[in-house]
Amino acid sequence: MHKKDREPAVAGMFYEADAAALRGHLRDLFALAKPPVGTEEVAAVVVPHAGYIYSGKIAASGFNQIPRDAKIERVFLIGSSHRAAFNGAAIYTQGDFLTPLGRVEVDSRVAGELVESNSGIFADENIHSGEHSLEVQLPFLQVHLQNSFKLVPLLIGPHDAIGASKVSTSLAKWFRPGNLFVISTDFSHYPPYEIAQKVDADTAAAVLKNDPEELLSVLEKNRKLDLDGLSTSMCGWSSVLTLLNITRQATDIRWEEIDFGNSGDAQIGDKERVVGYRSMAVFRSSETKKEVSGFSLDKREKIWLLDRAHQVLNLAVKGRVIKKPENLNSENLNMTTGAFVSLYNNGKLRGCIGGFGEDEPLWKVIDRMTAAASLHDSRFDPVSENELSEIEIEISVLTPRRKVAQVDEIVPGKHGIFVEKNGRSGTFLPQVATKTGWSLDELLGHCARDKAGLGWDGWKDADVFVYEALVFGDRTV
Structure with missing residues (x-):
């Protein structure tokens, strides 16, 4: 033609x-x-x-x-x-x-x-x-x-x-x-x-x-x-x-x-x-359903976590620590699970820290990660008091990790990945794949090289795990 x-x-x-x-x-x-x-x-x-x-x-x-x-x-x-x-x-x-x-x-x-x-x-x-x-x-x-x-x-x-x-x-x-x-x-x-x-x-x-x-x-x-x-x-x-x-x-x-x-x-x-x-x-959205692998939070619980995260953020920036919540009867908020907290200013990432620590309740993980994301993410300067009114928060509650036998088990956008070898590790949340548009090979390569320090092909002889995340934030609740 x-x-x-x-x-x-x-x-x-x-x-x-x-x-x-x-x-x-x-x-x-x-x-x-x-x-x-x-x-x-x-x-x-x-x-x-x-x-x-x-x-x-x-x-x-x-x-x-x-x-x-x-x-x-x-x-x-x-x-x-x-x-x-x-x-x-x-x-x-x-x-x-x-x-x-x-x-x-x-x-x-x-x-x-x-x-x-x-x-x-x-x-x-x-x-x-x-x-x-x-x-x-x-x-x-x-x-x-x-x-x-x-x-x-x-x-x-x-x-x-x-x-x-x-x-x-x-x-x-x-x-x-x-x-x-x-x-x-x-x-x-x-x-x-x-x-x-x-x-x-x-x-x-x-x-x-x-x-x-x-x-x-x-x-x-x-x-x-x-x-x-x-x-x-x-x-x-x-x-x-x-x-x-x-x-x-x-x-x-x-x-x-x-x-x-x-x-x-x-x-x-x-x-x-x-x-x-x-x-x-x-x-x-990387997650719009209320349930992920059997775990769910209702709207009231999501709002409670976001409100508390903002309280933690405001106090942490001012050098103060929030008090332990009283009469917290929610089984979900007291469940031991990992989570990441991401901070955004005008749509741009301002800090993101999380962990898979499954030895403390969810509310405490959110407290700790919010403070860390605001002050100790080495990629960014600490959040200032002048920014507090502009910061939006996104929370990713994680399911337990599962080791994969083959990487083709990974579904980008659904699964987060965790790459580990010789004491070095790195992770990408599920939403990273949708935000970047990376293929599975690119996702693994970036995680191995940029997060774990193993080089682009380092994932090929490393342990690779997947997990899912219940993602919600100020704009989605």
């Missing part, structure tokens, strides 16, 4: 055609963007696709949830066609996508596999040729992500709920750590400012419920209201529906709204006729 790259169609209209000017504008937008709201791996973002002067800051807030050094193998960039009506999804397989910032390689192997999946996905360069909804997202990715990635670009039929369901079936296997889904959509089109605010809030609430039927119900309710100027509540609803069909089946994700507004907020915006914008993120 003759290769034909997809040339920019809206450079100079939706965003700058000059590379230097475009980079400068994007830097300004990211400087205004909302900071990260979670520490888990970002599985997907929903971002607007209007001209950057209108929705650029809100889009940047969505992309800003992704760590800049994230190792993302491929980006599934999904939008709804604005220029052609069809069923199913059109994928671009003929070449790569070009922007003023350079080439973005299309993953032709995965694209070809999707075409062969018999799910209504077909190759069509013409449908993609003038479409803006995918193109405008690429410069954000090119500037924000430090590591290279491959692209899987799909346009969903704009009026096809059944087709979206079929497409999601083929995409579901790719919704996994190391891949990022980017969904491109604006919200309400052309109502007055105040009506847009209400309609968009209702539509966003439906999406955040992670229920495809709820979204379709709200869209139909809005349509029947026959509101002044409202032509659609969400132009990319079929793309969002595709994602919801996938995330509804996932057990390890949570939705968060990041930023919102509409075109009337722009300096040149007209409040009589606006377009709504929202950015959202889907976080892949």
Whole structure:
């Protein structure tokens, strides 16, 4: 097949055609963007696709949830066609996508596999040729992500709920750590400012419920209201529906709204006729179920541990020690088990210390590890009193370790690993795999070399153990 790259169609209209000017504008937008709201791996973002002067800051807030050094193998960039009506999804397989910032390689192997999946996905360069909804997202990715990635670009039929369901079936296997889904959509089109605010809030609430039927119900309710100027509540609803069909089946994700507004907020915006914008993120939690290998904590117990950890943190930074809790009757909180305590400031790790010591109660382990993480993590300066109001805490309660006979027993993202040889040891919590996107070999290599000091291949003749973790924090309880 003759290769034909997809040339920019809206450079100079939706965003700058000059590379230097475009980079400068994007830097300004990211400087205004909302900071990260979670520490888990970002599985997907929903971002607007209007001209950057209108929705650029809100889009940047969505992309800003992704760590800049994230190792993302491929980006599934999904939008709804604005220029052609069809069923199913059109994928671009003929070449790569070009922007003023350079080439973005299309993953032709995965694209070809999707075409062969018999799910209504077909190759069509013409449908993609003038479409803006995918193109405008690429410069954000090119500037924000430090590591290279491959692209899987799909346009969903704009009026096809059944087709979206079929497409999601083929995409579901790719919704996994190391891949990022980017969904491109604006919200309400052309109502007055105040009506847009209400309609968009209702539509966003439906999406955040992670229920495809709820979204379709709200869209139909809005349509029947026959509101002044409202032509659609969400132009990319079929793309969002595709994602919801996938995330509804996932057990390890949570939705968060990041930023919102509409075109009337722009300096040149007209409040009589606006377009709504929202950015959202889907976080892949390393543990969302209440139970891990027979151990569980209820919400009250999680809140108690987090509150106590904050008390310990505040006292430790001031050189004081917390008193032993009185009348603590919880069997779980008095169970002897290991735990790690991680401290974050504006989404960045500020300290993390833990242990597998199974000879003291959980509450005491949390006390000790919180104080140690705040003052004695050698990678960081001690936490200062000025930072206390900004520190967020994440607790990982550990199950007992189990030695593996073969490393292929390890499931990255589910299992933490512990590597030990000749008195040297190192560990990675389960969430490290999801946050870094490392393969199993990379996870073992980094742990052996960076944590245990055994060298990259040191795990091959070491004892390797696995464990699980019940992970919760200030943002997830």
